[in-house]
Amino acid sequence: MSTATDSSAIEPNVEVASTEPEANKLFRMCIKYKGSDLHLKVGMPPSMRLAGVLRQMQLPPLTASDMERLMYPLLTPRQRGILDEEGGADFAHIIYDGDVETRFRVNLFKQRGRLSLVARRVNNKIPTFEDLHLPAVLAEITQYDQGIIILAGVTGSGKSTTIASMLQYVNQRERMHIVTIEDPIEYTFKDDKSIINQREIGIDVLNWDIALKHAVRQDPDIILVGEMRDRETFSAAMHAAETGHLVFGTIHAGTAPSTISRLLDLFPREMHAPLRQSLAFNLKAVVAQKLLPTTKEWADKGVGRVPTNEIMRINPTVKKLILSEEDTKLGDAIRIGKDEGMLDFTESLRLLVVAEKIERATAFEVAPSPEALKMALKGITINQPGIL
Numbered sequence: 001m002s003t004a005t006d007s008s009a010i011e012p013n014v015e016v017a018s019t020e021p022e023a024n025k026l027f028r029m030c031i032k033y034k035g036s037d038l039h040l041k042v043g044m045p046p047s048m049r050l051a052g053v054l055r056q057m058q059l060p061p062l063t064a065s066d067m068e069r070l071m072y073p074l075l076t077p078r079q080r081g082i083l084d085e086e087g088g089a090d091f092a093h094i095i096y097d098g099d100v101e102t103r104f105r106v107n108l109f110k111q112r113g114r115l116s117l118v119a120r121r122v123n124n125k126i127p128t129f130e131d132l133h134l135p136a137v138l139a140e141i142t143q144y145d146q147g148i149i150i151l152a153g154v155t156g157s158g159k160s161t162t163i164a165s166m167l168q169y170v171n172q173r174e175r176m177h178i179v180t181i182e183d184p185i186e187y188t189f190k191d192d193k194s195i196i197n198q199r200e201i202g203i204d205v206l207n208w209d210i211a212l213k214h215a216v217r218q219d220p221d222i223i224l225v226g227e228m229r230d231r232e233t234f235s236a237a238m239h240a241a242e243t244g245h246l247v248f249g250t251i252h253a254g255t256a257p258s259t260i261s262r263l264l265d266l267f268p269r270e271m272h273a274p275l276r277q278s279l280a281f282n283l284k285a286v287v288a289q290k291l292l293p294t295t296k297e298w299a300d301k302g303v304g305r306v307p308t309n310e311i312m313r314i315n316p317t318v319k320k321l322i323l324s325e326e327d328t329k330l331g332d333a334i335r336i337g338k339d340e341g342m343l344d345f346t347e348s349l350r351l352l353v354v355a356e357k358i359e360r361a362t363a364f365e366v367a368p369s370p371e372a373l374k375m376a377l378k379g380i381t382i383n384q385p386g387i388l
Contacts, residue, residue, distance in 0.1 A: 092184035256312035257330035
């Protein structure tokens, strides 16, 4: 097997203890070079993502037997069963260095009959809003007594990290009981003012349904349900909100307004009317997020990516639009609600460009309306027509 010839390839100079799984050498490489993701695929040398760019290690291409030898020792019998039955398994892998632990969120899957792995490194320290360059209004959003707060975005947009920073904000300031249900656990919290119990599906509890049933009996103030990926999970989250808890969840949606239709799509059409009622009265805020590469100046400071956010809070205008099925006007409601802490992607991008955190070209690539962003950067605000 020949080694990678990429001139920017990474030297694999990391030692592991004889008692560790052999794969840990690759995970430790990722930690040493501050890689965000580890990629393993048959026929390719191991690679990691550094500052948003995939780089190969100076190692031979992996064979099918290499992958089996490296991966199978990492799996529990349950995870091995899920991999064989479903073709993929999610789990957390932890690397210990004395008292310090580094967690990886791992997806091991089959492609063309062979094993592949993508592992996302999760920071040990839970970052603050300031560390993440998030809008300060998120602190206010954590203060609701009950209801649902949804983080929307695609995979890898930093939703889990943003929720972790919101829960840590509460943990440092409020005497609460926080229950998280995760698959797998990503950030590990230390009790501060709050008591935090974290349950991992398959290790601490059999499945989501049982975990959510247990959660409402555990005297929680806040419940994190992770990804609301199906009707059952969302229904259970809604029930928890209706019974007086504050619920955090994530969903795959591109914008704050489109989150409403994304949730409705989980249910048949005949259930949409009562569901809109529940959303109007229990949803408190939707925070949509995308991660963007920074300017060279910020990258040199160690900040490789920053979030652009869209924040929709459920005020009377938004509530009325949801109830009357006028979702196309929610974007206007967000712009009009600026004084209430709402933010649309156009304004978020404008602020990032003005602060010189992202390049203008980057902003225009992801802008929902490049023309609106162009006008905003010139200081021109277009008055929106009345929406009610």
